[in-house]
Amino acid sequence: MWMQKYKKISRFLTFKRFLYQTEEYFYYYFEKTNRNYTNILFFFPTKQKQVSILFLSLPSNLIEVILNKFMSYLITPEGYKPLLDLKQTELGIKQIKEFFQLNLSSELRLRRVTAPLFVLKGMGINDDLNGVERAVTFPIKDLGDAKAEVVHSLAKWKRLTLAEYHIEPGYGIYTDMNAIRADEELGNLHSLYVDQWDWERVITAEDRNVEFLKEIVTRIYAAMVRTEYMVYEMYPQIKPCLPQKLHFIHAEELRQQYPDLEPKCREHAICKKYGAVFIIGIGCKLSDGKKHDGRAPDYDDYTSKGLNDLPGLNGDLLLWDHILQRSIELSSMGIRVDKEALLRQLKEEGEEERLELYFHKRLMNDTLPLSIGGGIGQSRLCMFYLRKAHIGEIQASIWPEDMRKECKEHNIHLI
Structure with a gap:
């Protein structure tokens, strides 16, 4: 089944092309040659560890249809009927x-603030997520274009x-964050439109340990259970x-527990349990030299020693979603x-040039507080609580026409 979730894993910086990978190890990259045609290369690694290559030069509109089909995914639960x-x-x-x-603001002592929908490019304030997503940009006439x-998220802005x-230690802020992620792989859990509660709380140097992290996570989960x-x-x-109880595990321990599974499949297995x-x-x-998943190097601390002396x-x-029969990331x-x-982390990723950006200079000059923070998906949380099969049943967004048609055939009513 080609309708699988694709994950960007690398960028060809020289040509600014993107490389994509499915869980079935199917790769491709593409290059627009002129207004009407696009060259596309497909890589099919075989079980014999060989690679089959297919090269096509097709009309750009046809390539767009093909890529949209590949990049989107759809899970249609058997016998699904909205409650x-x-x-x-x-x-x-x-x-x-x-x-x-x-409940969130009460648990963590947060006050609500108003958040921006967009920020100036080149300040280092917008978040890079996995490091390859393109931000939606536009020129501002009154600022000389x-x-x-x-925004992708508000980790650094917060x-x-x-x-x-x-804000004093022990207190923080939260906001309704709205974003557009143009490179998102559309499907049951992924939309172009992102809405989440973004929160940030001031901490002390003594709080920078995994036990404090677990305490904060447990409070957030308690709010989820009450809701x-x-x-x-x-x-x-x-x-x-x-x-009633949330299970904690390090990504390395998870890898050792399920060594034959890919990271996403490990998540499904542990959440089902x-x-x-x-x-x-x-x-x-991790010990195999790979990451469980990507993170931009300039907001979360994923290298300091934490659980069982492991980094992070x-x-x-x-959470385990009983409708989709898979795990879903909520925060x-x-x-x-x-x-x-x-x-x-910047040195590890070869991104030391970011130290010249506004946010990074502020941090290096000790003018920013130590903090803990995160984001909680609003639509996903509602989707989970209301036992919906698709995030499009919760929020209004744009979906491929074939996805809308297939959803309708399976009692999934997209807004």
């Missing part, structure tokens, strides 16, 4: 968002805001399924880099 109608769904979304953000970028608001019970009170047909899991050490190199003071919170968070971790 709520459209009106109930909209009311549920409203109640969940209001209830959860109140200076470029602005629609830390700057903590300094501007003079699920609120949904049950509102809609009794939605039975609570979250375990425990129901709710926090994987520590996202972004650090950050991680991902995942990414971590203790942020201090000066030493920033230098170490």
Whole structure:
């Protein structure tokens, strides 16, 4: 089945082309030669560790159709029937968002602030996520056509805001973050439009340890459990399924537990077993020389020693989705880099030039507080609580026409 999730794993910097990989190890890259035609190379690694190569030069509009088909994915649960109608769904979304953000702010002592939709390019404020995603940009006429970028997330902006608001240790901020991620692989869990609660809290140097990270994660999970019970009170047909206890594991321990599985499949396996899991050490190199998943080197600290003396003071919170029968990531968070971790991680990634950017200079000059922070997906959280099969049942976005058609055939009603 070609409708699999694709993950960007590298960039050809010389030609600014992208390399993609499926879980089935199928690769391709492409180059637009002129207005009408595109060259595309397909790589098919075989079981004999050989590589079959297919080269095509096709009309660009046809290539676009092919790539859209490859990059999107769709899971259609057998016998799926929504438990709520459209009106109930909209009311549920409203109640969940209001209830959860109140609990989140109470648990972590956060105050709400207003967030930007875009920031100036070249300041080092926008987040690179896995390091290859392109930001949506546009020129600003009144600033001499200076470029602005629609945010990917607000990890670095929030830390700057903590300094501007003079927030004391033990307190923090949260915001409704809206973003556009043009390179997202569209599917049940991924949309061009991203909405999440972004939060950041000031900490002390003594808090920069894995036990403090686990304490904060546990508080956030407690808010999730309470919210699920609120949904049950509102809609009794939605039975609570979250375990009372969250399971913690390091990415290296997870790799050793499931050595024959790819990272995503490891996540599915561990989440199916425990129901709710926090994987520590996202972004650090494991004993096989690979990363469980990518992280930009200038916000989360994924190299300082943490759980069982393994590197990483950050991680991902995942839940087992009984509708999709797979794990879903609901939150990414971590203790942020201090000066030493920033230098170490930038050097490891060969990105020392970032030290010339505004945010990085502020950090190196000790004008930013130590902090912990993360993001929690609003639409995904609502999708989980309301037992929906597709994020498009929660939010309005753009989807491939063939996906809309197939969703309709399987009782998945995209907004």
